[in-house]
Amino acid sequence: MKAKITMEVTIMSIKWDEFFITGDPLILGSQIAIVLTMIGAVAGITYLKKWKYLWTEWLTTVDHKKIGMMYIISAVLMFFRGGMDGLLMKAQTAQPEMGFLDSQHYNEIFTTHGVIMILFMAMPFLIGLMNVVIPLQIGARDVAFPQLNALSFWLFFSGAMLFNISFVIGGSPDAGWTSYFPLAGKEFSPGIGNNFYAVALQIAGIGTLMTGINFIVTILKMRTKGMTLMKMPMFTWTTFVTSILIVAAFPIFTVALALMTFDRLYGTHFFTVSGGGMDMLWANLFWLWGHPEVYIVALPAFGIFSEVISTFSRKSLFGYKSMVFSILGIALLSMVVWVHHFYTMGSGPAVNSFFSITTMAIAIPTGVKMFNWLFTMRKGRIKISSAMLWALAFVPCFVIGGVTGVMLAMGAADYQYHNTLFLVAHFHYVLIPGVVFAVFAGLYYWWPKMFGFMLNEKIGKWHFWLFVIGFNVTFMPMFFLGLNGAVRRAYTYSAESGFAPLFMLSAIGSIILAAGFAVFCYNIYWSIRYADRNISSDPWDARTLEWSTASPVQFYNFAKLQEVKSLDPFWHMKKKNEGLTLYDSEIEEIHMPSNSWLPIYMGVIFGIAGFLLVFEWHIAAALAAIGIFAGLIIRSFDYNEGFHVKKDEIHRIENAWRKTEGEVHDHVS
Amino acid sequence: MEHQQSKSFPISHVIGFVVSLVLTFAAAGITLKTNLSFKVIMWIIGSLAVIQAGMQLFMFMHLREGxxxxxxxxxxxxxxxxxxxxxxxxxxxxxxxxxxx
The missing domain is CATH 1.20.5 (Single alpha-helices involved in coiled-coils or other helix-helix interfaces)
Incomplete structure (x- = not known):
């Protein structure tokens, strides 16, 4: 009886004053804005009577293209959130001894900035593009497991939302995106902020892992007739290798986060200093996942640049085979470099030398790729579109990031650079050109395929120039600040340090960067309202199969599955005028998967269970977890075989887009 | 490969079985009948176990078939x-x- 009462008390003793974060005007403003936005969204959808549309066309969809678009929309929203964090940091350090943010708030902001930008912006943006493009590029009608794909999205979304509410409910994690122990342990971070980190990333990570499995199977098993591995487009290759890296690396993070959860919630001692724990084991496991993760986001980006550069140089990719082998080399090496993130742990000369050498070796395959892109452009008929501009700017910016990376790779020298802004500048020079430029290039390039109209090229150039100039002005000074001794993650500095002018320059750069992002958002708005809808399904005169079908792509992707004879198959089909026309006799019924409510249900229930776990309300969390098992059981008794698209309907859809092809406005030549 | 599997004498299974026995008895003999230090014994029998596991994958587990x-x-x-x-x-x-x- 007594035990029962204590239990009830634990459940009911919610400290409501700790539940909502109070007392900070910035956060109060956000809380009000969030509530108003939610009311506005619900009211708007109800007023326009769009609930049913939203449910049947988007929330329950298993269509890879729509899932991809939802990934991209989420990523743009998260880009906004992470960008705001970045701007707040830049405002705080613009002048010495600023009182804009206190140290605790600053800690929370750089933590959420890092996590959100890597895991909830870069990852979903790339996975979104992969979702939209890969099945089309390999000539398939969907991914191998469409419902699993939807589940991946909803788990990612659930994790992202759980992580994002932390700053208004309960408090944000504040131990850095790496959340090193012992700082991230219960002893030094007693609040629930780091519980959000452990649980939200776990949920999102499960989704990512399933995406990896899904794409490996899709690419191995669902390529159209004749497309051997060495005839796959480069973006498909990089996605394939990235998926292998996901399957190899994410389980390490899953385990590390689970151990972290045990440490924080149930008092185990895996990573604590006391009780026989090993704090550096966390750093070790984190980077065993974390370094491959860098390549998980960089490799698909390299694939996007390969497609864009080849299309806009009107040449096939230079050194295709060396490209493939360099991707494989990068993937292999990326598994054996993780210690370069903590040379200063002091593991001794043998360990540090080994990891210095492997790290420097990565520059070789990356250099091979660089020269391949340059040689692809050589003697090509280059068309400077917005997408191509991003690819062009990527080359010099990424080289700066890469060369400073080789500097940091030297274990002995790293003792000097470690934990300074030099490092921060380095990885922003790698990740922004290597990932953000790539997703922008990919978005401008594939936008017409997704939506049937183009993003405005003129506004696109404003977006490009503001963003690239802003990026360089923001991060170039940080190299010099770091060499002068400015440390990362410090919320302020003294006037005597002499850092003030460069910090101010960097802050001004961040405003230009933000203006670039604002122009990008405006471009989306402008193009949705005013862009020409009457465009070709192949507006760039491109080379791969996704451009051989309608824009926006019909839900079954291809009326007939193509046969591929060479690299750049669509280019050769156009040159030889083969396989472009569809004969009535070739139309057959198409088998497609049905929508399902289970993925979104699982996302919601995972979110609820995760939220309760974060607050350590264990009984309530266990009750919610029953819902997860219920979902699994329902799924295993789900015998829905999908549906067949009738010949008449295919006929009608194909006629509609093929007929208009002749009279469209051509944008390229 | 499958043809060989169904029709001819399963020579690879026999070899695998014999080698497994030899490796197992070798491990037992080294542990029970020698006066080597604990560390050396652990290294030897550990290596023998890994060799045996690898060999069984090829001989019994149909690794290269299909x-x-x-x-x-x-x-x-x-x-x-x-x-x-x-x-x-x-x-x-x-x-x-x-x-x-």
Whole structure:
């Protein structure tokens, strides 16, 4: 009886004053804005009577293209959130001894900035593009497991939302995106902020892992007739290798986060200093996942640049085979470099030398790729579109990031650079050109395929120039600040340090960067309202199969599955005028998967269970977890075989887009 | 391969069985009948166990058979590589040099 009462008390003793974060005007403003936005969204959808549309066309969809678009929309929203964090940091350090943010708030902001930008912006943006493009590029009608794909999205979304509410409910994690122990342990971070980190990333990570499995199977098993591995487009290759890296690396993070959860919630001692724990084991496991993760986001980006550069140089990719082998080399090496993130742990000369050498070796395959892109452009008929501009700017910016990376790779020298802004500048020079430029290039390039109209090229150039100039002005000074001794993650500095002018320059750069992002958002708005809808399904005169079908792509992707004879198959089909026309006799019924409510249900229930776990309300969390098992059981008794698209309907859809092809406005030549 | 499996004498199974017996008795003999130090014995019988496990994969577990034979082999090698990197790598990094203190 007594035990029962204590239990009830634990459940009911919610400290409501700790539940909502109070007392900070910035956060109060956000809380009000969030509530108003939610009311506005619900009211708007109800007023326009769009609930049913939203449910049947988007929330329950298993269509890879729509899932991809939802990934991209989420990523743009998260880009906004992470960008705001970045701007707040830049405002705080613009002048010495600023009182804009206190140290605790600053800690929370750089933590959420890092996590959100890597895991909830870069990852979903790339996975979104992969979702939209890969099945089309390999000539398939969907991914191998469409419902699993939807589940991946909803788990990612659930994790992202759980992580994002932390700053208004309960408090944000504040131990850095790496959340090193012992700082991230219960002893030094007693609040629930780091519980959000452990649980939200776990949920999102499960989704990512399933995406990896899904794409490996899709690419191995669902390529159209004749497309051997060495005839796959480069973006498909990089996605394939990235998926292998996901399957190899994410389980390490899953385990590390689970151990972290045990440490924080149930008092185990895996990573604590006391009780026989090993704090550096966390750093070790984190980077065993974390370094491959860098390549998980960089490799698909390299694939996007390969497609864009080849299309806009009107040449096939230079050194295709060396490209493939360099991707494989990068993937292999990326598994054996993780210690370069903590040379200063002091593991001794043998360990540090080994990891210095492997790290420097990565520059070789990356250099091979660089020269391949340059040689692809050589003697090509280059068309400077917005997408191509991003690819062009990527080359010099990424080289700066890469060369400073080789500097940091030297274990002995790293003792000097470690934990300074030099490092921060380095990885922003790698990740922004290597990932953000790539997703922008990919978005401008594939936008017409997704939506049937183009993003405005003129506004696109404003977006490009503001963003690239802003990026360089923001991060170039940080190299010099770091060499002068400015440390990362410090919320302020003294006037005597002499850092003030460069910090101010960097802050001004961040405003230009933000203006670039604002122009990008405006471009989306402008193009949705005013862009020409009457465009070709192949507006760039491109080379791969996704451009051989309608824009926006019909839900079954291809009326007939193509046969591929060479690299750049669509280019050769156009040159030889083969396989472009569809004969009535070739139309057959198409088998497609049905929508399902289970993925979104699982996302919601995972979110609820995760939220309760974060607050350590264990009984309530266990009750919610029953819902997860219920979902699994329902799924295993789900015998829905999908549906067949009738010949008449295919006929009608194909006629509609093929007929208009002749009279469209051509944008390229 | 499948033809060989069904019709002819299962020579690879017999060889595998005999080699397994030899390796097992060798391990038992070294442990029970020699006066080597504990550390040396552990290294020897550990190595013998790994050799036997690897051999059984080829002899009994149909590793190279079927249309996915090559893929299976690549997967196994990759998995072994990953295990070595994660386990041996972590132990090496966390127990050598100053990290040991």
């Amino acid at each position: 249309e996915d034979g090559k893929t299976n082999l690549v997967n196994m090698i990759y998995a072994v590589f990953m295990v070595i990197v994660i386990v041996v790598g972590s132990i090496w990094v966390l127990t050598s040099g100053h990290a040991a203190h």
